[in-house]
Amino acid sequence: xxxxLKNKNIRVTPFRMDVLRVFNSFENAxxxxxxxxKLGSFDRITLYRTLKSFQENGLIHEIVMPGDIKKYAMxxxxxxxxxxxxxxxxxxxxxKKCSEVYCLDIPALPNFHFTNYTIxxxxxxxxxxxxxxxx
Amino acid sequence: xxxxLKNKNIRVTPFRMDVLRVFNSFENAxxxxxxxxKLGSFDRITLYRTLKSFQENGLIHEIVMPGDIKKYAMxxxxxxxxxxxxxxxxxxxxxKKCSEVYCLDIPALPNFHFTNYTIxxxxxxxxxxxxxxxx
DNA sequence: TATAATTATGCAACAATGTTGCAATAAATA
DNA sequence: TATTTATTGCAACATTGTTGCATAATTATA
Ligand SMILES: [Mn+2]
Ligand SMILES: [Mn+2]
Ligand SMILES: [Zn+2]
Ligand SMILES: [Zn+2]
Numbered sequence: 325x326x327x328x329l330k331n332k333n334i335r336v337t338p339f340r341m342d343v344l345r346v347f348n349s350f351e352n353a354x355x356x357x358x359x360x361x362k363l364g365s366f367d368r369i370t371l372y373r374t375l376k377s378f379q380e381n382g383l384i385h386e387i388v389m390p391g392d393i394k395k396y397a398m399x400x401x402x403x404x405x406x407x408x409x410x411x412x413x414x415x416x417x418x419x420k421k422c423s424e425v426y427c428l429d430i431p432a433l434p435n436f437h438f439t440n441y442t443i444x445x446x447x448x449x450x451x452x453x454x455x456x457x458x459x
Numbered sequence: 460x461x462x463x464l465k466n467k468n469i470r471v472t473p474f475r476m477d478v479l480r481v482f483n484s485f486e487n488a489x490x491x492x493x494x495x496x497k498l499g500s501f502d503r504i505t506l507y508r509t510l511k512s513f514q515e516n517g518l519i520h521e522i523v524m525p526g527d528i529k530k531y532a533m534x535x536x537x538x539x540x541x542x543x544x545x546x547x548x549x550x551x552x553x554x555k556k557c558s559e560v561y562c563l564d565i566p567a568l569p570n571f572h573f574t575n576y577t578i579x580x581x582x583x584x585x586x587x588x589x590x591x592x593x594x
Numbered sequence: 595t596a597t598a599a600t601t602a603t604g605c606a607a608c609a610a611t612g613t614t615g616c617a618a619t620a621a622a623t624a
Numbered sequence: 625t626a627t628t629t630a631t632t633g634c635a636a637c638a639t640t641g642t643t644g645c646a647t648a649a650t651t652a653t654a
Contacts, residue, residue: 335620335621335622335629335630335631336621336622337620337621337630337631337632338620339631339632340631356611367632367633367634368611368612369612369613369614369632369633369634370631370632370633372611372612372613373631373632374631377631385525386525386526387525388523388524388525389523389582390520390521390522390523390582391521392640392641415571417573417576420579428573428576430571434569436550436565436583436585438552438563440590440593441552441563441585441587441588441589441590442587442588442593443585443586443587444555444586444587444588445585445586445587446583446584446585446586447524447525447583447584447585447586448571448581448582448583448584449581449582449583449584450571450576450578450580450581450582451578451579451580451581451582452576452577452578452579452580453576453577453579454576455575455576458575458577470600470601470602470649470650470651471650471651472601472602472603472649472650473649474602474603475602491640502603502604502605503640503641504603504604504605504641504642504643505602505603505604507640507641507642508602508603509602512602527612595654596653596654597652597653597654598651598652598653598654599650599651599652599653600649600650600651600652601648601649601650601651602647602648602649602650603646603647603648603649604645604646604647604648605644605645605646605647606643606644606645607642607643607644608641608642608643608644609640609641609642609643610639610640610641610642611638611639611640611641612637612638612639612640613636613637613638613639614635614636614637614638615634615635615636615637616633616634616635617632617633617634618631618632618633618634619630619631619632619633620629620630620631620632621628621629621630621631622627622628622629622630623626623627623628623629624625624626624627624628
């Protein structure tokens with residue numbers, strides 16, 4: 325599992341491995357407080373810097389939704405290092421009942437075109453009721 | 460312009476009119492700090508509560524993007540009061556050069572379908588270079 | 595228009611979230 | 625193993641957001 329870090333050029337440290345294990349222990353996207361709960365005792369600042377470094381190196385991506393919802397999820401293997409954009413062929417589905425955020429694969433991203441606007445990146449967020457929460 | 464408030468069942472007060480005028484003085488979506496700058500002197504807590512009430516009553520909507528970007532923009536006339544969802548037939552375009560966030564009308568929302576997931580609301584965020592920033 | 599009911603405001607106090615600088619420490623490289 | 629380079633942990637600070645409460649203003653009612 326160290327290789328997950330090495331492959332993205334992230335130095336391997338005990339704390340980073342701890343954080344990585346937290347991600348692997350969840351199915352879906354997780355919030356800062358979920359990470360903190362799992363970690364037990366830890367340094368808050370180091371955690372912020374760890375998440376930032378994971379993002380910058382394409383190991384995780386950030387998901388934000390209206391209503392101060394912020395979560396993190398693991399990226400794909402192929403996901404870009406450093407300044408390259410994360411390019412995910414999936415949408416983010418937020419369930420209103422259980423509050424889980426799912427990364428759902430979609431066959432093809434819809435193709436927008438706006439005259440005179442250059443499109444580099446499309447993010448799609450969907451709200452509704454998830455599979456498990458259907459009555 | 461008072462009617463913009465009355466139509467959405469928002470009590471008219473001098474401060475709320477001030478905030479409304481700030482929105483009308485900008486073309487695109489605006490940030491909290493942009494509002495604060497325009498207001499001059501004001502009570503921070505009242506502003507938070509004003510924005511919350513504007514949102515709850517369908518006068519403005521909140522736009523969030525990865526990287527701690529949070530902006531506000533006016534809704535359409537038709538936009539839902541209270542607990543009804545804001546339903547906007549537009550996307551949010553964030554320009555990497557000038558950092559403006561545009562609400563851009565699109566002819567039709569793409570139609571997603573995920574087996575066993577009930578979709579209630581779709582938000583689309585696009586990053587790129589805007590019209591005005593093209594070389 | 596005067597009165598009552600309802601909601602908004604302003605202030606204090608607090609909570610949550612995020613950033614920077616720096617010395618000590620640990621990881622990777624040679 | 626020695627050197628280079630990046631990470632950690634701590635303090636201090638900045639930004640963002642919330643709650644309670646007394647006072648003031650707005651709206652509804654008579
Ligand atoms: Mn995702
Ligand atoms: Mn909009
Ligand atoms: Zn659910
Ligand atoms: Zn631009």
